Amino acid sequence: MTDTAIDKIAQRTPTRVARKVRGLSDRAIAWLFVGPTIFLLLAINIFPLIWTVYLSFTNFRANRPNREVEWVGLRNYERILTDSDIWLNMQATAHFLFWTIVFQVLIGFALAYLINKKFRGNDLWTTIIVLPMMLSPAVVGNFWTFLYQPQIGLFNYIIAFFIGADPSSFEMIGSVTLAPWSIVIVDTWMWTPFVMLICLAGLRSIPDYIYEAAEIDRASKWRQFWTITVPMVLPFLMLAVLFRGIENFKMFDLVVQLTGGGPGSITELASINLKREAFEKWRTGYSSAYAIILFVTVFGLASIYVKALNKVKER
Amino acid sequence: MSAHSVNEPSGRQKWIAGTLVIAYALITMIPLVWIVATGFKSPADAISYPPKVVFEPTLEGYVNLFTTRTRQTEDYLAANPPQTWYEEIVRQYDMVIVGPSRYGERFLNSIIIGFGSTFLSIFLGVLAAYAFSRFRIPLKDDLLFFILSTRMMPPIAVAIPIFLMYRQLGLSDTHLGMILLYTAVNISLAVWLLKGFIDEIPREYEEAALIDGYTRFQAFYKVVLPQATTGIVATAIFCLIFSWNEYAFAVLLTSGTAQTAPPFIPTIIGVGGQDWPAVAAGATLFLLPVMIFTVALRKHLLRGITFGAVRK
Numbered sequence: 339m340t341d342t343a344i345d346k347i348a349q350r351t352p353t354r355v356a357r358k359v360r361g362l363s364d365r366a367i368a369w370l371f372v373g374p375t376i377f378l379l380l381a382i383n384i385f386p387l388i389w390t391v392y393l394s395f396t397n398f399r400a401n402r403p404n405r406e407v408e409w410v411g412l413r414n415y416e417r418i419l420t421d422s423d424i425w426l427n428m429q430a431t432a433h434f435l436f437w438t439i440v441f442q443v444l445i446g447f448a449l450a451y452l453i454n455k456k457f458r459g460n461d462l463w464t465t466i467i468v469l470p471m472m473l474s475p476a477v478v479g480n481f482w483t484f485l486y487q488p489q490i491g492l493f494n495y496i497i498a499f500f501i502g503a504d505p506s507s508f509e510m511i512g513s514v515t516l517a518p519w520s521i522v523i524v525d526t527w528m529w530t531p532f533v534m535l536i537c538l539a540g541l542r543s544i545p546d547y548i549y550e551a552a553e554i555d556r557a558s559k560w561r562q563f564w565t566i567t568v569p570m571v572l573p574f575l576m577l578a579v580l581f582r583g584i585e586n587f588k589m590f591d592l593v594v595q596l597t598g599g600g601p602g603s604i605t606e607l608a609s610i611n612l613k614r615e616a617f618e619k620w621r622t623g624y625s626s627a628y629a630i631i632l633f634v635t636v637f638g639l640a641s642i643y644v645k646a647l648n649k650v651k652e653r
Numbered sequence: 654m655s656a657h658s659v660n661e662p663s664g665r666q667k668w669i670a671g672t673l674v675i676a677y678a679l680i681t682m683i684p685l686v687w688i689v690a691t692g693f694k695s696p697a698d699a700i701s702y703p704p705k706v707v708f709e710p711t712l713e714g715y716v717n718l719f720t721t722r723t724r725q726t727e728d729y730l731a732a733n734p735p736q737t738w739y740e741e742i743v744r745q746y747d748m749v750i751v752g753p754s755r756y757g758e759r760f761l762n763s764i765i766i767g768f769g770s771t772f773l774s775i776f777l778g779v780l781a782a783y784a785f786s787r788f789r790i791p792l793k794d795d796l797l798f799f800i801l802s803t804r805m806m807p808p809i810a811v812a813i814p815i816f817l818m819y820r821q822l823g824l825s826d827t828h829l830g831m832i833l834l835y836t837a838v839n840i841s842l843a844v845w846l847l848k849g850f851i852d853e854i855p856r857e858y859e860e861a862a863l864i865d866g867y868t869r870f871q872a873f874y875k876v877v878l879p880q881a882t883t884g885i886v887a888t889a890i891f892c893l894i895f896s897w898n899e900y901a902f903a904v905l906l907t908s909g910t911a912q913t914a915p916p917f918i919p920t921i922i923g924v925g926g927q928d929w930p931a932v933a934a935g936a937t938l939f940l941l942p943v944m945i946f947t948v949a950l951r952k953h954l955l956r957g958i959t960f961g962a963v964r965k
Binding site: 640 | 662666667668670671673674675677678681682683684685687688691699700701702703704777778780781783784785788789790796799800802803804805806807808809810811812813814815816817818833834836837840841844868869870894897898900901904905914915916918919927929932933936939940943944946947948951954955958
């Protein structure tokens with residue numbers, strides 16, 4: 339911050355440029371700084387989105403770019419909304435979404451509550467618990483198929499050991515009843531730490547004096563937990579649910595590696611189904627409409643949820 | 654009675670809480686420990702029943718990971734004795750090494766694309782975050798929300814038009830294309846996180862610098878940037894981890910030249926299905942840097958996760 343520093347910059351900068359930069363108003367700098375980001379997002383997010391909207395009204399197929407493109411109006415949307423298979427995918431997505439959130443909230447909150455007891459070495463153990471969520475879902479998901487193998491898999495071996503069954507008597511990924519749970523288990527293993535961290539931030543934000551006041555009023559620990567801890571952490575918990583909800587609605591990499599949507603299409607979540615339509619069957623127009631419907635659904639649900647969240651915060 | 658005694662958990666409570674948390678941590682570590690261990694097993698040990706916890710470590714998985722091999726006739730094998738330790742490992746199966754595998758290239762792609770997009774996200778993100786933090790920008794809140802909402806798109810939905818666009822522009826399966834794409838995905842988080850960090854730096858610092866004759870530009874990179882280093886590092890780690898782990902775009906938009914490691918590792922196959930020791934070896938090398946990063950930089954990282962989420 340000395341004069342020499344300025345001198346150095348002045349010397350290094352060609353005078354014409356230097357004068358220009360020096361003369362820039364704050365307003366110009368603001369646009370200069372924000373511009374590239376907005377441009378990139380317009381080019382790689384918004385322009386594609388608009389293109390998707392356009393494609394969704396056509397019968398375009400990306401594997402036949404030279405075929406004449408026909409405008410088909412709302413036919414793609416009509417076909418999706420009346421397709422019973424799509425509703426099966428939605429059910430699979432809903433099952434996955436609901437149970438991952440239930441487990442992650444329960445375990446995540448419990449862990450945060452315990453960690454907040456500030457036992458010795460709690461930050462190191464917190465870090466270890468966080469490790470799974472830092473890793474590549476595709477690579478880890480692929481390895482979980484090995485753990486889930488009926489005869490040689492470690493998961494089956496451990497479960498069989500505890501319930502006293504034969505490890506090859508059940509198949510997590512291959513069976514219609516267990517496959518939906520196999521993806522819930524891995525997602526919970528991976529993402530519970532996220533909910534835990536957000537809850538921990540919530541717990542740490544509760545000031546001590548509130549508990550002290552409750553103690554003076556002779557409120558029992560149980561009552562303190564339900565009237566202070568839970569309501570104060572709730573906005574944080576709801577936020578964590580929002581993030582997990584959006585992420586799991588889009589879920590692709592982990593599940594595609596684990597089950598590939600199978601057996602049959604039991605675990606074919608919306609994104610996996612969309613990928614099949616778009617990049618295997620090459621029904622580009624149809625899948626664009628599907629993508630728009632998914633996006634509108636996430637956006638709509640998230641907006642309603644955020645409203646509810648704000649109400650809870652205001653309380 | 655001190656002020657904190659009311660909330661300070663008793664020794665017994667701490668002990669119970671500690672035991673439960675450590676038990677959870679140990680269970681959660683099993684799959685990761687198993688990945689590392691499987692990488693050092695022989696194929697026979699890897700698929701033995703019951704699963705082997707104690708085994709004789711071998712580098713077979715790593716040799717298979719980095720090489721391509723082919724079976725040879727007995728005459729050929731007798732005429733060409735193995736020269737190195739890794740050739741000897743392969744010889745047990747009457748095979749010879751014919752060349753390197755593609756793992757090295759894929760790993761290098763991950764590094765180029767990961768660091769390239771992280772650098773670009775931070776560069777653009779810091780500029781935008783500074784402007785959003787310090788200047789009056791029309792429709793600021795709308796713009797910020799717009800930047801954030803781009804994250805709600807399922808990757809597959811964006812991938813359709815990007816696939817078409819990249820095909821037109823010649824960007825499909827290129828490093829540049831993937832760097833730009835990952836930057837576009839990362840930048841929303843980067844702007845939000847960095848804006849939070851820059852908001853915390855007092856404006857007085859810059860104002861003092863401006864009075865001293867600095868231009869806005871100089872004040873920005875001589876005063877604000879050094880103050881924001883911690884935030885920049887934390888944000889960079891998040892961007893890097895995202896790009897490093899990303900799978901959906903990589904599997905759809907790359908195939909030969911620019912493919913990263915996540916789509917490649919699950920395709921490592923040996924005789925009769927996946928070569929699990931080689932897959933585990935590849936996964937270990939790929940996951941370990943992130944694990945070490947996480948443990949070493951836990952203070953920044955954990956703060957960043959909650960900070961980023963709670964701010965919004």
